[in-house]
Amino acid sequence: xxxxxxxxxxEVSTTEIGKQLxxxxxxxxxxxxxxxxxxxxxxxxxxxxxLRKEITKxxxxxxxxxxxxxxxxxxxxxxxxxxxMGQLWENYMISERIKFQQYTGMIVNNYFWRxxxxxxxxxxxxxxxxLYGYEFKWNEKKHPKPPxxxxxxxxxxxxxxxxxxxxxxxxx
Numbered sequence: 360x361x362x363x364x365x366x367x368x369x370e371v372s373t374t375e376i377g378k379q380l381x382x383x384x385x386x387x388x389x390x391x392x393x394x395x396x397x398x399x400x401x402x403x404x405x406x407x408x409x410l411r412k413e414i415t416k417x418x419x420x421x422x423x424x425x426x427x428x429x430x431x432x433x434x435x436x437x438x439x440x441x442x443x444m445g446q447l448w449e450n451y452m453i454s455e456r457i458k459f460q461q462y463t464g465m466i467v468n469n470y471f472w473r474x475x476x477x478x479x480x481x482x483x484x485x486x487x488x489x490l491y492g493y494e495f496k497w498n499e500k501k502h503p504k505p506p507x508x509x510x511x512x513x514x515x516x517x518x519x520x521x522x523x524x525x526x527x528x529x530x531x
Contacts (some may be wrong), residue, residue, distance in 0.1 A: 360373045360399070361376055361432070362376050362380075363391075363400065363420050363422075364422070364428045364429075364431035365432060367417065367421055367422065367428060368445070368450065370406075370417035370418065371417070371418060371420050372384075372417070372436075373385075373391070374387075379432075385501070391420065397423065399427065400420050400421065400423065400424055401420070401423060401454070401457060402420055403419045403469055403470060403471050403472055404418050405452070406470030406483045408513075409474075412474045412475050412476065413475075413512075413514060415472070421449075421502060422454070423453060423454050425447055425450055425451055428447075428450060444497045445495075445496075445497045445498075448495055448496075448497040449479050449481055449495045452482070452521060452530070453481075453495075454527075455530040456469075456482070456529065456530055458467070458530075459529075459531065467484050467485065467486040468485040468486070469483070469485075470484075470485070471483060472492065472509065472531075474506075474508050476508070478507065478509065480492040480494055481493060481494050481495050482495070489515070489516070490513050490516035491519070492517065492519070493520075493521055493529075494498055494518070494519070495520075495521050495522075496520055496521070496522050497523065498522070499522040499523060500522045501522075502522075
């Protein structure tokens with residue numbers, strides 16, 4: 360779990376974690392499955408509609424509770440002293456959105472999107488036959504444009520940047 364705590368928002372390799380812990384990737388996968396069944400972590404898979412440049416085999420794992428993540432990372436510093444606020448913000452947004460989806464009965468598939476040439480979107484929702492892309496930015500001054508590959512492959516999809524300034528409606 361400690362290794363996961365340092366990898367939130369990044370793709371996780373069960374083989375790599377297994378090597379670091381001296382166990383097989385399959386054993387790591389079983390542990391991750393168990394931790395997700397008891398609502399400690401949540402898996403997000405990659406999105407693709409069979410485009411050759413899209414990555415789908417990897418997964419990202421997020422904690423349902425940033426406090427557990429912070430304890431595992433041994434970092435309980437105040438926000439102004441942290442260097443991982445972007446990761447914490449992304450983890451917070453995803454855990455709150457999953458709760459919102461459950462409370463409202465939203466029928467949705469959740470993904471991240473990434474290509475081999477490093478274009479990415481933090482969170483994709485597939486609902487009602489449409490795609491919605493969301494980028495999470497702790498720094499309110501950063502408002503990236505949608506990746507070129509996303510616009511080309513999915514011209515009817517939306518793209519929104521969520522910051523501390525505009526997120527509230529998204530998680531209510």
